[in-house]
Amino acid sequence: MNRIVECVPNFSEGRDLYKVEQIVQCFRAKENIKLLDYSTDKDHNRCVVTVVGEPEELKNAMVEAIGKAVELIDMTKHEGQHPRMGAVDVVPFIPIKNVTVEEADKLAKDVAKEASEKFGVPFFLYEKSATAKHRENLATIRKGQFEGMAEKMKESKWVPDFGPKTIHPTAGVTAIGARMPLVAFNINLATNDLSIADKIARQVRHIGGGFRFVKAMGVELEERGIVQVSMNLTDYTKSAVYRVFETVKMEAQRYGVNVVGSEVIGLVPMQALINSAEYYLRIENFSMDQVLETRL
Amino acid sequence: MNRIVECVPNFSEGRDLYKVEQIVQCFRAKENIKLLDYSTDKDHNRCVVTVVGEPEELKNAMVEAIGKAVELIDMTKHEGQHPRMGAVDVVPFIPIKNVTVEEADKLAKDVAKEASEKFGVPFFLYEKSATAKHRENLATIRKGQFEGMAEKMKESKWVPDFGPKTIHPTAGVTAIGARMPLVAFNINLATNDLSIADKIARQVRHIGGGFRFVKAMGVELEERGIVQVSMNLTDYTKSAVYRVFETVKMEAQRYGVNVVGSEVIGLVPMQALINSAEYYLRIENFSMDQVLETRL
Numbered sequence: 001m002n003r004i005v006e007c008v009p010n011f012s013e014g015r016d017l018y019k020v021e022q023i024v025q026c027f028r029a030k031e032n033i034k035l036l037d038y039s040t041d042k043d044h045n046r047c048v049v050t051v052v053g054e055p056e057e058l059k060n061a062m063v064e065a066i067g068k069a070v071e072l073i074d075m076t077k078h079e080g081q082h083p084r085m086g087a088v089d090v091v092p093f094i095p096i097k098n099v100t101v102e103e104a105d106k107l108a109k110d111v112a113k114e115a116s117e118k119f120g121v122p123f124f125l126y127e128k129s130a131t132a133k134h135r136e137n138l139a140t141i142r143k144g145q146f147e148g149m150a151e152k153m154k155e156s157k158w159v160p161d162f163g164p165k166t167i168h169p170t171a172g173v174t175a176i177g178a179r180m181p182l183v184a185f186n187i188n189l190a191t192n193d194l195s196i197a198d199k200i201a202r203q204v205r206h207i208g209g210g211f212r213f214v215k216a217m218g219v220e221l222e223e224r225g226i227v228q229v230s231m232n233l234t235d236y237t238k239s240a241v242y243r244v245f246e247t248v249k250m251e252a253q254r255y256g257v258n259v260v261g262s263e264v265i266g267l268v269p270m271q272a273l274i275n276s277a278e279y280y281l282r283i284e285n286f287s288m289d290q291v292l293e294t295r296l
Numbered sequence: 297m298n299r300i301v302e303c304v305p306n307f308s309e310g311r312d313l314y315k316v317e318q319i320v321q322c323f324r325a326k327e328n329i330k331l332l333d334y335s336t337d338k339d340h341n342r343c344v345v346t347v348v349g350e351p352e353e354l355k356n357a358m359v360e361a362i363g364k365a366v367e368l369i370d371m372t373k374h375e376g377q378h379p380r381m382g383a384v385d386v387v388p389f390i391p392i393k394n395v396t397v398e399e400a401d402k403l404a405k406d407v408a409k410e411a412s413e414k415f416g417v418p419f420f421l422y423e424k425s426a427t428a429k430h431r432e433n434l435a436t437i438r439k440g441q442f443e444g445m446a447e448k449m450k451e452s453k454w455v456p457d458f459g460p461k462t463i464h465p466t467a468g469v470t471a472i473g474a475r476m477p478l479v480a481f482n483i484n485l486a487t488n489d490l491s492i493a494d495k496i497a498r499q500v501r502h503i504g505g506g507f508r509f510v511k512a513m514g515v516e517l518e519e520r521g522i523v524q525v526s527m528n529l530t531d532y533t534k535s536a537v538y539r540v541f542e543t544v545k546m547e548a549q550r551y552g553v554n555v556v557g558s559e560v561i562g563l564v565p566m567q568a569l570i571n572s573a574e575y576y577l578r579i580e581n582f583s584m585d586q587v588l589e590t591r592l
Contacts, residue, residue, distance in 0.1 A: 004592060034592070036591055052592060096588065096589075096592075097592070242573075242576070245577050259578060260578075261578045261580040262578050262579050262580065263581070264579055264582060264586060266586065267586055267587070267588045268587060268588060269587075269588045269589070270566055270588065273569070273570045273574070273577075273587070274570065274573065276573040276576060276577055277537075277538075277569035277572040277576070278569070280538070280576040281537065281538065281541050281558050281572055282555060282556075283557070283559065283560055284557040284558065284559055285559070290560060290562065290563055290564055291563070291564060291565075291566050292302075292392065292563045292565045292566065293392075293393070293565070293566045293589060294589075295348075295563070296300060296330070296348060296392075
């Protein structure tokens with residue numbers, strides 16, 4: 001695969017594993033598609049799939065999976081702890097290799113167009129694909145959930161971007177769009193005082209005046225007797241890992257607190273870490289093409 | 297390709313491009329083999345090929361290329377500025393992905409065995425494959441060059457590891473073995489005093505009491521009016537990039553000299569830089585499996 005997009009669709013089925021398998025099957029045994037992971041949660045009653053592939057093949061597989069989910073999942077009977085508004089709740093496309101965010105955006109729109117025409121499901125474009133500021137955030141779009149969406153979509157500001165003007169009777173409505181890879185990055189502090197982690201979190205996160213692409217909160221690590229600034233970096237190319245790290249370290253010093261370590265949770269794009277090496281080692285004129293693995 | 301070894305054979309032909317093409321052709325249009333680069337130098341009269349592949353296929357292609365070089369290159373007529381002792385002068389195998397240095401070592405020995413039997417060329421095992429301490433260093437093995445090797449190989453300490461006990465009449469003798477990827481890493485200093493770069497180079501390099509896997513020398517960057525500590529890191533997993541960088545920075549401070557930047561020349565394995573990010577960001581329990589690109 002030369003050009004790679006990642007897709008992490010969330011389906012509103014986490015209990016009937018026979019249905020889950022039929023949906024996941026759409027990503028198996030396909031040329032230029034690789035199913036990396038899928039996990040179900042009974043309490044959330046939800047399935048999260050991670051798949052990578054070439055744009056064209058990924059589009060076809062994703063449209064097929066939406067069709068299967070619309071056929072199998074009945075939202076009028078769905079219950080679970082996780083907020084949800086559709087059988088296919090959200091479909092993010094993430095540029096990974098030799099693909100721009102603009103191309104991931106086009107892919108999201110192509111899938112929305114084709115799937116809305118074929119299956120009669122409405123789509124909201126979100127994140128980098130959003131057509132208005134108030135539609136960028138998934139939580140804002142999803143507010144009211146499946147049960148409230150028919151009423152909400154009567155408002156002119158909630159007319160969907162593709163498909164019918166109201167919900168699909170059993171499959172609800174889907175959010176789709178391009179976003180950057182997420183980096184889950186936590187910084188551990190040498191104190192058990194949660195209020196310090198909370199204060200630092202408020203300072204570095206976007207909503208409190210901090211970095212544009214940082215979400216953060218303070219968390220207690222009870223077993224270790226320390227606290228942590230737990231973060232999601234939603235665009236590491238703009239809000240760099242090293243810059244966030246150094247800022248947290250600096251703020252911690254005001255309380256006489258040291259950084260004891262950090263954690264990267266789950267997968268991280270190579271470039272997010274190499275950017276940090278570049279900064280600390282002061283490397284001049286570095287190009288990602290110099291990384292051996294990008295040439296393979 | 298799931299398991300990847302890199303091979304960088306050096307052939308003693310850099311002028312007759314028709315001959316070069318015939319040798320390089322052995323690495324083209326082969327399943328699970330990718331020719332990344334090859335370059336010839338007229339003054340050196342030498343060709344350096346960079347190829348990656350799965351171990352088994354790389355072995356077959358390399359044996360074929362040795363046969364072609366033995367057929368086409370006559371060392372009795374070879375002249376060039378670069379030291380050399382054989383038509384195929386040196387063949388390093390470098391573990392890149394899902395391959396251990398032990399497997400690269402086995403590959404080197406398999407190629408040496410097969411090629412020595414087929415083409416009657418003797419082989420010295422060098423670097424990580426060396427069978428004795430005095431045979432690790434290529435320059436030591438090659439001393440005396442093609443013209444002096446027949447005499448040198450009469451000594452019991454220079455009996456080759458594979459093949460006939462003396463040189464091939466026209467193809468000489470070849471060094472082959474496993475080595476780690478090389479990182480060419482230079483650190484630029486805010487001074488035009490070459491003696492400072494020289495002194496630091498002597499302190500960080502192995503031969504002067506420094507790091508085991510660092511070769512270093514002082515170099516003048518005339519255009520920029522600064523000097524540089526120019527280094528080869530021959531095993532970044534043992535002599536880490538960040539540790540060398542911090543040591544050079546520390547030594548420069550004794551002269552009141554700042555590090556203005558650094559350079560990575562050519563290709564660098566992802567892990568060499570990610571290790572540095574891990575150090576500076578103090579990441580706990582990081583695994584290379586968390587790098588998205590390793591999962592593709």
